[in-house]
Amino acid sequence: MDKITCIAYLLYNSSKNQDIREKAIQLLNGDVSIRDLKRIVSIQAHLVLAESTLKKNNLDKNLVQQFAEEFLSVEV
Numbered sequence: 001m002d003k004i005t006c007i008a009y010l011l012y013n014s015s016k017n018q019d020i021r022e023k024a025i026q027l028l029n030g031d032v033s034i035r036d037l038k039r040i041v042s043i044q045a046h047l048v049l050a051e052s053t054l055k056k057n058n059l060d061k062n063l064v065q066q067f068a069e070e071f072l073s074v075e076v
Contacts, residue, residue, distance in 0.1 A: 001064045003054065007034065009067040010050035010059075011043075020046055025071045 005028060012024035023043055026032040037043050053059075 001059075001061055001068070004028070004034070005068050006054050006059055006064055007047070007050050008071075009064045010053050011037075011046055012067065012071075014046045014049060017042075028068065028071055029073050 008024045008028035011027065012021050014020065020043055023032060023037060023040070027034065027037065034047070037047050
């Protein structure tokens with residue numbers, strides 16, 4: 001899995017806040033960048049936590065893949 005997909009997954013699962021979950025899905029689909037998210041104060045702490053968790057490499061790749069399959073928008 002690529003870095004963006006993993007961060008989106010971690011961000012989505014970091015909170016029950018619907019706004020944060022929507023931003024995670026937008027990140028997954030390329031509608032918003034990590035740089036854009038870092039400017040949003042309410043998301044900064046969750047994003048830092050997601051990035052540090054990713055660096056520790058404690059991710060279940062199957063769960064990340066299920067997240068991507070569920071929320072990734074495919075346009076034809």
